[in-house]
Each structure stands twice: as structure tokens, then as C-alpha cells.
Amino acid sequence: MCARIIISSLMLLFGSAAADTTDGTDKEIAEAVGFSLSRTPSKIAEWPKQPTVVVCKGAPTSADAVGSAVSWWRSLGYRFWTVIPDSIHYGCLMGEPEGNILIRLIDNRDINPNNLATTYIYYNKASGEILWAEILLREEPRERVLEHEIGHALGWLHYSRRNHIMHPEWIKTGWETTGLRNY
């Protein structure tokens, strides 16, 4: 059983949780737990293997910027296969690319305009394993947005600590990594 969850956002303004909902289908169970603000760093699911990061053609960011954000997570002990730039990967066209983190321009999905970016992760509810993830960007990401969204793609939820990379409000994020180290 596959569950889809929106765990991103990184709100530019003080957004309302009610504006962020998921639309479930028969195959997917929608949850909106990402907007609960945990007091300890917590993860919703785990990658069973190293993901590949695919920068879809037309995404408003560069492979260099994505590579830098991936390196930042690598330095915390996370493993990735590689970053594929400017891609017309099948996942960018049709979705459901197991094993990949896609980064793409936001499409016509109904997403809170207060959010700088939105991440979906698709995971197996029974095993807790992430199948794939999708980071939707509205514009060229400002500082820390890619790192924050990749954090979601790795399964991390929001964390209320000020200056932490996973804080949900961009203005209150920082480079703090409390609880995130993977070694």
C-alpha cells in the first residue's frame, strides 16, 4: 500500500495548515502530518537504498545548486547515487520513478502559494520504505530551500527548533542540523 504525503512547504509567510491538504486516490492514502511541528527531529519513512537525484528539464535551478545541497546532506552521512542534470528522465514525464528524487518546476497541482517549494514523498506504509520523492519548485530557490526540501525527500518532517534546517518557516531556518546526523 502506497501512501503519498506532502511534507514540504517551507512557508515564506505564516501559512495556515488548513491550506495544505493532500488529495487521496484509491491507491494512495493521503496524510497531512507534515504540518504538525514536532519537538524532536523525526522521520516519516526511510530510503531502502541510495536515491538518485534527477533535476528535470525546466526545473528553475541548476545541477550545481542541487549538487551542493546533496553534498551538504552527504556530509551528514546520507548516501545518494548521483545527480542527473537537465533530464528528460521518464519519471519527469510520467511519474512513479522508484528509487529517485525528482526536482521539477511546479505544475498545476493546487499548492499553497505561500510555500516556496513543496515536496511529496511516496512510501510503502507497511514497510516504511520510501519509493520515490518529488520536489516542486516555484522559482529559483533561495538559500537553504534545496537543503530543506531534500531533507523532506529523505523522510524528515518539520522541526520547531529555530535556525534548524527543517524549520517550516524560511525566515526561521538556519544551518543547524541537530538530530539529523546519519553516522
Ligand SMILES: [Zn+2]
Ligand atoms: Zn518544509
